[in-house]
Amino acid sequence: MDWWGDHRQLADALLAVIACAFLLVDAFVNPSARPAPHKLTSREADVLQLVGRTMSNQQIADHLHISEATVKTHLNRLMAKLDVSSRAQAVALAYCPSTSRGTAGCPI
Template identity: 65%
Template sequence: MTRVLVVDDQFLIRAGLVGLLRAAPGIEVVGEAGDGAEAVRQAAATRPDVILMDIRMPGMTGIEATERILAEATDPAPRVLVLTTFDLDEYVYRALRAGACGFLLKDSGPERLLAAVAAVGGGDGLFAPSVTRRLVEAFARRPQAGPTAALDALTTRETEVLRLTGCGMSNQDIADRLFISEATVKTHLNRAMSKLDLDSRAQAVVVAYESGLVTPGGTRP
């Protein structure tokens, strides 16, 4: 059973999400919140597996709430799935840096929402490659001066896996490209994330852009 906390300041949207999730098998809605401060309190009280987090809310934003929740959480920490629209891309980028595990567009259909909750609840990051590139490329705004010194600790294969992850490729896509097993891809990525002190695939994508491994606006390999 996946325990979910729903956070959105718009009552009708929040009610719709709660109703949909409660009707789905394998999901338990353990709480709902209309702002970031309430989300922090609810997360501490209910200890959900997944948090559907809106970004723009009165008072404490979803980004601030994500940072607080993850900083104060005991293991296992909840996995935050950001709710967004395309006109909030910059906020999504900041949320990923704060530790969110992925994002979901608010106009996604019911099947997409339920699949997203299942994926994030199961430990995966939620990244549709085309959407990932549009969001992260648009807001990897800093001048790219090449890989940072932290990447020097990575092996050649770990660096390549990190780069392809940043391009929006799934583990299976990377395995096919590099002619290795999917399990080996996971091992390389996990080792790279450990060396770079990253907590999620989302943060790995951001680091790939910020370090210059992936060039904003570039094409998929």
């Protein structure tokens, strides 16, 4: 196994921590409450889960047997519904259980 394969879990965990750090900074800089997220479609939820696994748009497209443009559409729509402005915030949501959203551990 290559170096990346050996360290993928660590890299995924670090990415989640970094994304959460950005969210915490944003929560202090912009304390206005975020609106409750709209319900995601099942395909948007699939895309969000795969984004949380740090897959690229092309990898997600291949995994779901859809075009990369469709993946981008799903990402844009789910990010709008969740009121996040970056892929990092979407990744943090993928790692954040719905029961802890809005708490100090998950400010979105």
